[in-house]
Amino acid sequence: MKNQIVQTACGFGLLVGLASICGCGTPMNSVERAQPAGQREMVDDKRVLTDASLDVRARIVGVNQAVTAGGLLKVQVELFNKSRYQKRFNYLWEWFDQAGMQVTTPATDVLIPVVIEGKESRFISGVAPNPRCNDFRLKLIRGK
Amino acid sequence: MKRLPIMNRIKKQMKKLLIYSSLAAVIPTLFSGCATRGRVITTGGNESIVSVDQVNIQDYMQAAETMINSLLESDALDRVPNPPALMAISRVENRTGVQVETDLLTKKIRIALNKSGKVITRMNFGVGADGKPLTEDPAGKVIDDLGQFGSDAKTTRLPDFTLSGKIIQTRARAGNTHQSTFSFQLSLARGNNAVWEDEKEITKQGSRSAVGF
Numbered sequence: 001m002k003n004q005i006v007q008t009a010c011g012f013g014l015l016v017g018l019a020s021i022c023g024c025g026t027p028m029n030s031v032e033r034a035q036p037a038g039q040r041e042m043v044d045d046k047r048v049l050t051d052a053s054l055d056v057r058a059r060i061v062g063v064n065q066a067v068t069a070g071g072l073l074k075v076q077v078e079l080f081n082k083s084r085y086q087k088r089f090n091y092l093w094e095w096f097d098q099a100g101m102q103v104t105t106p107a108t109d110v111l112i113p114v115v116i117e118g119k120e121s122r123f124i125s126g127v128a129p130n131p132r133c134n135d136f137r138l139k140l141i142r143g144k
Numbered sequence: 145m146k147r148l149p150i151m152n153r154i155k156k157q158m159k160k161l162l163i164y165s166s167l168a169a170v171i172p173t174l175f176s177g178c179a180t181r182g183r184v185i186t187t188g189g190n191e192s193i194v195s196v197d198q199v200n201i202q203d204y205m206q207a208a209e210t211m212i213n214s215l216l217e218s219d220a221l222d223r224v225p226n227p228p229a230l231m232a233i234s235r236v237e238n239r240t241g242v243q244v245e246t247d248l249l250t251k252k253i254r255i256a257l258n259k260s261g262k263v264i265t266r267m268n269f270g271v272g273a274d275g276k277p278l279t280e281d282p283a284g285k286v287i288d289d290l291g292q293f294g295s296d297a298k299t300t301r302l303p304d305f306t307l308s309g310k311i312i313q314t315r316a317r318a319g320n321t322h323q324s325t326f327s328f329q330l331s332l333a334r335g336n337n338a339v340w341e342d343e344k345e346i347t348k349q350g351s352r353s354a355v356g357f
Contacts, residue, residue: 007324048170069219070262092355105259106252107212111189113357115168127213137272144356 025119027084040064043075051079052141057087063138073128075136084118088143093126096135105129114144175204195353196322198242199311202357203346207328208252210344215253219264220332222342224304228262231332232269232303233278240313240326250307266303305332305339323349 031108043063049055061078068074082086090111095103116122126136185191215221221229233254236246247333257263268285270278279285292300309330316323325347332340 003233006190068217070222072216072217072260074217088357103259105212105256106205107209107256110209111186111202112206112209113190125213127216129256 026086028120030105030121040076041066049141051142054089054140056082058089058114058140060140061121068127073134073136074125075128075138076123076125077138078121078123079116079140081116081118081123086115086117088113088115090114090141090143091124092141093140094125094137094139095128095133096137097130097132098134100135103129103133110139155311161183190356192357193355194348194350194357195241195351196324196348196350197315199240199244201248204252205328206346207326207344208249208256211249211253211328211330211342212256214342215257215332215340216260216262218340221257221305224337226301228264229304230301231257231263231305231307232266234270234306234308234333236308236330237310239310241315244311244323246311249309249311253307253330269303270306305334307332320351321349322351323347 040062041064043065045060045063047060048086058079059082063075063077065073065075075093090113092111093108095108097103107127112124114124115121124138126138128134128136179310188205192200192202194200194202213292224230233250236250238244238246254263256267258265267280268278268282268288288300307330309328312327312329314325314327325345328344330342331338
């Protein structure tokens with residue numbers, strides 16, 4: 001009897017411990033128009049996934065692009081937190097010109113922190129630093 | 145017979161000496177593993193120090209990134225008769241409780257806009273943080289003044305836009321937990337009319353500074 005109580009207490013403690021490690025449970029509900037009025041111009045993307053855990057907390061759903069009124073490329077990436085818990089990650093944009101050379105400005109190479117709720121879908125976007133940039137790369141890094 | 149205890153004592157002392165000297169050698173080695181040595185990190189990277197009550201370098205960088213993207217995305221800069229637009233930097237007020245170097249924000253914006261090819265910044269124009277006329281490049285001002293003096297044209301091109309703003313801090317506290325929100329507000333104006341405005345808020349919470357974000 002005593003052993004059972006001790007085992008139950010240990011199990012409960014383990015669960016609480018695991019929950020505290022995983023973070024706060026904040027899954028999210030959302031609603032949107034069933035047939036969106038806007039049409040996204042989707043981009044064929046190439047993904048390099050080296051962090052499986054990050055792929056759970058910020059799964060890349062899709063990439064779409066548009067051109068701003070000033071002729072600059074704007075790219076938007078949809079990310080989805082597959083877990084039920086609030087997670088953190090950082091991202092940064094890299095931009096390349098027609099010759100494939102990287103273009104840097106104070107707006108590029110800036111690590112932006114994001115807090116994403118459980119089961120939340122989130123968009124992040126970047127604008128090309130000049131009209132000659134037509135290629136991009138988004139880097140995602142796990143937050144601390 | 146009397147020599148033995150003395151030898152034992154010496155042996156014991158030698159042993160102690162050996163133990164203490166090896167401890168003296170090992171302990172600093174162990175602790176040096178815990179202490180952080182000076183090293184170069186990526187500016188604004190996720191190893192940066194996060195201070196709750198201060199504007200850190202990564203905050204300036206993130207605020208500038210938001211403002212640059214917002215400005216470039218809007219077509220405000222393209223609506224000028226003679227592109228590229230001529231912009232002057234006006235005052236960015238510090239409404240925080242800490243010292244803020246506003247150039248860390250405005251210079252990043254100037255560089256990015258200049259590199260975009262959409263904006264040229266008019267130097268030696270406007271008011272500095274101390275309320276005095278701003279002279280960023282005295283030699284450039286002299287050349288400009290001489291050029292105007294020698295030419296028939298008495299009017300120079302006035303800036304199409306002025307960039308101004310505020311950095312505001314809002315504090316809150318619950319027990320030992322401190323929270324600071326830094327609001328970076330910027331406006332691009334044509335005369336008295338704002339043609340673009342945006343705001344970036346960065347909220348930091350904690351009981352003390354920490355490394356990484």
